[in-house]
Amino acid sequence: MTIAETxxxxxxxxxxxxxMEITDESDMHIGHAGKRSESETHFRIIIVxxxxxxxxxxxxxxxxxxxxxxxxxxxVHAVSMMLCSPNEFWKKN
Numbered sequence: 001m002t003i004a005e006t007x008x009x010x011x012x013x014x015x016x017x018x019x020m021e022i023t024d025e026s027d028m029h030i031g032h033a034g035k036r037s038e039s040e041t042h043f044r045i046i047i048v049x050x051x052x053x054x055x056x057x058x059x060x061x062x063x064x065x066x067x068x069x070x071x072x073x074x075x076v077h078a079v080s081m082m083l084c085s086p087n088e089f090w091k092k093n
Contacts, residue, residue, distance in 0.1 A: 003040040003075050007068050011047060014067045018086055019048040025080075041077040053085040 004022050011020060023044040045064070052060050060083040065072065072079070084092070 003071055004043065007043065007045070007071055007076075010067050011045070011064065014063070015047055015049040015051050017047045017049040019046070019089070021046040040075060043076060043078075044080045046082045048084055048086055048089040050085055052083055053087070057083070 004024055008020070008022050011017070011022075021044075024040055025042045025044050026039045028042065047064070051063075055063075061081060064081060064083060068076070068079075
């Protein structure tokens with residue numbers, strides 16, 4: 001199982017998102033600190049979940065970090081995230 005698949009399963013279970021996108025952006029970081037020869041070191045995560053309603057941005061980020069803590073400690077160097085409730089997402093889009 002890939003790191004992206006592991007992250008997706010964990011986040012799906014924790015947040016039951018109405019929409020989720022996980023993108024491996026490792027190729028965009030070749031030559032940067034933390035980029036190893038293998039892939040799956042840098043990710044972009046978008047999660048739309050009602051669980052995020054009425055939570056601050058910091059609370060949301062902490063929740064996601066807690067769910068994927070093992071991956072962040074062992075294989076993943078960087079993660080960018082967009083975390084929003086369904087109402088916030090549809091207002092933006």
